[in-house]
Amino acid sequence: MTVHSEASLVNARVTMTGSGEPEQNLVAVRDARPSAGPGKAVVRVEAAGVSYAEVQMLQHLHPFPPKFPFVPGYDLVGRVVETGPGVTGLRPGDRVAAMPRQGAWQEYVELPAKHLAEAPGHLDPAVAVSLITNGVTAYQMLHRLVSLHPGDTVLVHGASGGVGTLLTQLAVHHGLRVIGTASPAKHPAVRALGAEPVDYRLPDFAGAVRELAPQGVQAVFDHVGGRGLDVGWDLLADGGTLVSFDSSVAGYRPGQWFRPHVPALRRTVARWFARRLGLTRGRRQTMYYVKPGAKFQADLAALYRLADEGVLRPEIAGRHRLDEAPAALRALLDGATVGKHVLIPSHR
Ligand SMILES: NC(=O)c1ccc[n+]([C@@H]2O[C@H](COP(=O)([O-])OP(=O)(O)OC[C@H]3O[C@@H](n4cnc5c(N)ncnc54)[C@H](OP(=O)(O)O)[C@@H]3O)[C@@H](O)[C@H]2O)c1
CATH class of the missing domain: 3.40.50.720 (NAD(P)-binding Rossmann-like Domain)
Known part of the structure; x- marks a missing residue:
């Protein structure tokens, strides 16, 4: 197991406790951060997307909705802090992107290494996550x-x-x-x-x-x-x-x-x-339904190139701390914004 020395042992996360309003059903929690099991990596989340999927999960209207309580968060960009046994080709400090469909609204997340795509180190993490x-x-x-x-x-x-x-x-x-x-x-x-x-x-x-x-x-x-x-x-x-x-x-x-x-x-x-x-x-x-895999990774790489070339200019509607997740989801529910709301766990 390889661990990045700056990794904290505490994890902050948001839990969706039931269906209803974001203010009542999104709760900020702190506990121990996960460590990486075989074939997995722990990623420190730099930016996590707020999407319509979470609105649907909150209303229990998402296809095959997860059981409450769970940590929502469809996609994320972050840095690898730890890799588990059997993981090759990934090192602590690597910038990665992932679409776990749930679990991104936390500071540290454990994910199968094979589901991690490369994310360019120079891109604003909010922009990088909005392209996933x-x-x-x-x-x-x-x-x-x-x-x-x-x-x-x-x-x-x-x-x-x-x-x-x-x-x-x-x-x-x-x-x-x-x-x-x-x-x-x-x-x-x-x-x-x-x-x-x-x-x-x-x-x-x-x-x-x-x-x-x-x-x-x-x-x-x-x-x-x-x-x-x-x-x-x-x-x-x-x-x-x-x-x-x-x-x-x-x-x-x-x-x-x-x-x-x-x-x-x-x-x-x-x-x-x-x-x-x-x-x-x-x-x-x-x-159409988006799914991870080889095509997903190839197309995400193409999108990052298009962002670099200035073809894509993702609109960032708002950057929020983890404990501001209810306000971010409320903004989406109210339809008052243009573009993508993003949670930035390191925002204090
Ligand atoms: N199939 C997949 O794999 C996949 C992947 C990602 C997202 N999605 C789905 O894609 C949809 C959009 O996601 P998003 O993140 O872009 O949501 P979003 O940022 O909230 O955007 C929703 C858009 O829908 C518009 N809208 C609302 N009511 C409408 C209506 N009756 N007719 C036409 N447009 C209407 C809104 O316009 P105004 O704000 O101007 O009212 C807004 O532009 C969601 O349903 C999401 O679940 C599907």
């Missing part, structure tokens, strides 16, 4: 799921959000025309990314998009689900693709986590069969 789940999601949907060519038009829902801002920047860089939905207060931010904003609350939202793209769009990226998937489907040009990457549609009771996803699944299956029968004008619907 959100960046890889945006990158893979755009470059692995859909075949698009410069000049094509795409519709990005939530273009002001963590995923949407990056997806818009990547799409614009690829030469695509982007129509981006957001609430009106965020239209200037969406415009600054190079997209044409549309208010998703407009009664004739589809008409507003059709006015901008009378021939339809080559791709729709939708995280809302429900009936919106029919609107998106109708907006597709022949041969276009509808990517459903969540069903965050409001109105479901906590605990019914599977229910919002049923309409998306049903439509995906029905449209798969319809396409096989030649009934969709070449249009297709597909679902």
